[in-house]
Amino acid sequence: MDLVATTTIRKPASEVYTFWRDLQNLPTFMAHLEQIRTTGDRTSHWTAAAPFGKDVEWDAEITEETPGERIAWRSTGHADVPNTGTVRFVPAPDGVSTEVHVSLVYDIPGGAVGKAVAKYFGEEPHQQLDDDLRRLKQVLETGEVVRSDGAPWGKRARKEFPQRPAQPLSDAELEKGADA
Amino acid sequence: MRANTWAGRNKVEVRDVPDPKILNSRDAIVRITSTAICGSDLHLVDGYVPTMQDGDVLGHEFMGEVIEVGSGVPGDRLRVGDRVVVPFPISCGACAACAAELYSCCENTNPNAGIAEKMFGHPVAGIFGYSHLTGGFAGGQAQYARVPFADVGPLKIEADLTDEQVLFLSDILPTGYMGAEMCDIQPSDVVAVWGAGPVGQFAMDSARVLGAAKVIAIDKEPYRLRMAEQAGHVPVNFDEVDVRSRLLELTGGRGPDKCIDAVGLEATHGSAHIGAYDRIKQAVRSETERPHALRQAIMSCRSGGVVSVIGVYGGFLDKFPAGAWMNRSLTLRTGQCHVQRYMKPLLGRIERGELDPTRIITHTLPLDEAARGFDIFKNKQDDCEKIVLKP
Ligand SMILES: [Zn+2]
Ligand SMILES: [Zn+2]
Secondary structure (H helix, E strand, O other), X not given: OXXXXXXXXXXXXXXXXXXXHOHHHHHHOOOOEEEEEEOOOOEEEEEEOOOOOOOEEEEEEEEEEEOOOXXXXXXXXXXXXXXXXXXXXXXXXXXXXXXXXXXXXXXXXOXXXXXXXXXXXXXXXXXXXXXXXXHHHHHHHHOOOOOOOOOXXXXXXXXXXXXXXXXXXXXXXXXXXXXX | OEEEEEOOOOOEEEEEOOXXXXXXXXXXXXXXXEEEEOHHHHHHHHOOOOOOOOOOEOOOOEEEEEEEEOOOOOOOOOOOOOEEEEOOEEOOOOOHHHHOOOHHHOOOOOOOHHHHHHHHOOXXXXXXXXXXXXXXXXXXXXXXXXXXXXXXXXXXXXXXXOHHHHHHHHOHHHHHHHHHHOOOOOOOOEEEEEXXXXXXXXXXXXXXXXXXXXXXXXXXXXXXXXXHHHOOOEXXXXXXXXXXXXXXXXXXXXXXXXXXXXXXXXXXXXXXXXXXXXXXXXXXXXXXXXXHHHHHHHHHXXXXXXXXXXXXXXXXXXXXXXXXXXXXXXXXXXXXXXXXXXXXXXXHHHXXXXXXXXXXXXXXXXXXXXXXXHHHHHOOHHHOOEEEEEO
8 A cells, every 4th residue: 555645834944844753752653553662773662553452563674764855764674564754855945844755665564463453544545645755744843632622632633524513622532542 | 620611512511620731842832911802702602613522612812921931941031920912813923824914824733634624625723712622722711721822822911001991802893803904995995804703803993094985894683793893884684675786786886896804604594495504515515515605705806806804713614605706806815813913013003902802891700700791792691792701
């Protein structure tokens, strides 16, 4: 599966690059990522929440980087879902902002895991990536993921369209969180 | 707390709901002292705007006292105890749209941007109490409200003014004003305003303040036209006269220099067959609008004039008179109001007595009577122009 998405963020390319290069920041805005642990200068361990109760995990390495301009990575070893990704940071014509161009390739395997993963990505994987980038923009421009009463869980509100009623949360709902 | 909620098509209900809490660091919690029912609330209740859910708290025109602020709100901007009017678009102050003062197009405040993108091409700002298309934010027809980006939007009221004098800075006064401002009014201009509802009345007052030679009010409700006439505007009742002929008569055959559509998708008048056509299309959801006022404004406007649209349109329309628009060099301008841009200057105009927002208030009700208020307002009972609710 090939996915591309783009957004423009009103911050200089160096700043957007630096935020992304600390891969541990990615789960703050990418809905399906639980955690990224950096294990070396160019290596990291990724964890994504999976629908069948078991996390999908893989190791990854940065294969190419040009500071302020571009980062490319790929999964290594026996990944459940082999994948590669590239992000480019391009100064926008306004002289202030940065265009962020992301491309991801997932090699969705067959079998039970593959089916679950395909289902997990849902019917609109492009939408999910767009939403991820929108949250990246929110984080860099406003400092955090914007929450509404209908989508109070920020990035964990994985499916945006079916929101809960737009009324304040009870203490119990707040307590239970997104998986309630 | 008590809050007025959407309870299904054509039904609102005041219920007990949880008190709002800080969810983002730049939130504030406001104890609401006054809130209003808006014409665009009716579109939500009618079901013309999709994505409403049972239990959604309504209301986007409100003001009150700050009782809690998040850790990210600078103290020099807002403190507990401040009296504030809250603008209806939720704007971050940091994106390219906000930097260009296009606050209602803020790129960061709609957590449901994906669906707005499908409807509008690009997302728009989050709006309080205004469906999940604009983010799913709880509204202000309630005892308390959570106000995101409280350091950007709310206007502090320090002068000795009543709630009634400043409440409408939240929406309808800036909306009416922006409608007139987009007309680029010249001293010789005749300005015609379709719709003598609250926004239309404020568009008329603003056109006069901005220097128009004559302002014409077009509606069919005698009490609304009387209200406009008392404020010095020229009434035209479209139930009694042919609007285009009357406008030509009032302008020496030229047509109004500037036309403001302050009606939007609820326009009901017009020639019978076009009206019926629109109604049928709307009923089967192949068209979301009944845009008769807009068509008539375009057809009536003088060549080279400006048609300014501040009535709310939600989706798509057809039979748009593109021929008149193109062949007669008309300028079409529009926008959901960028309220934050206008609040301070308009507060100044209220303080100097140039605008009197209180003139349109006909009803004040307790919040618990919101459902009755919606009914009165919707059915134009009891000469109802604008209802203020007191939580
Ligand atoms: Zn309104
Ligand atoms: Zn913004």
